[in-house]
Amino acid sequence: KAGVTQTPRYLIKTRGQQVTLSCSPISGHRSVSWYQQTPGQGLQFLFEYFSETQRNKGNFPGRFSGRQFSNSRSEMNVSTLELGDSALYLCASSSLGNEQFFGPGTRLTVL
């Protein structure tokens, strides 16, 4: 069974730009969660989507948004990038809200 895939793996952007990251969950998994990982804050929850609906949201500004498609694939968008948005963005998929399986992440660098 294929694991969670994320694209792109690396991104370099400049301040003020926007970025879209993509996540394909494990086949059959309908829940997709997004996390931001930084050396200072560790792993922090961004949001969760289930059946195309946002089910939960973390404490991040409105510049961070996401969506889920009918095939369970998910995208997250960050607008008006700031230097502090540089991080590893991780996507996790789960079935019935139990164990979450993570993808390899997208490393975003904001210059």
Place this chain on the structure above:
Amino acid sequence: EDQVTQSPEALRLQEGESSSLNCSYTVSGLRGLFWYRQDPGKGPEFLFTLYSAGEEKEKERLKATLTKKESFLHITAPKPEDSATYLCAVQTGANSKLTFGKGITLSVRP
């Protein structure tokens, strides 16, 4: 608000030297406690889920235990390939949100 604290922040062991990693948590209504392993530049790899106090799970040289306030990840006779960051997370409520600790970086010297 759910809180997870892991200690120590870093641990250096000699190959074969057994030890334990600690995860303390403060939550209202624990639904599950998760252990992950993360290698540099990679996403976390799922290890265990524990659901109730007294539960134990084992996998190769790793054994996870759970009480009402903390969880331990015991590593027996570690090898250099066990070197990684070990993350603990809790899940509460009806959704999938995980609250993570900062992780413990384990280094095993040959």
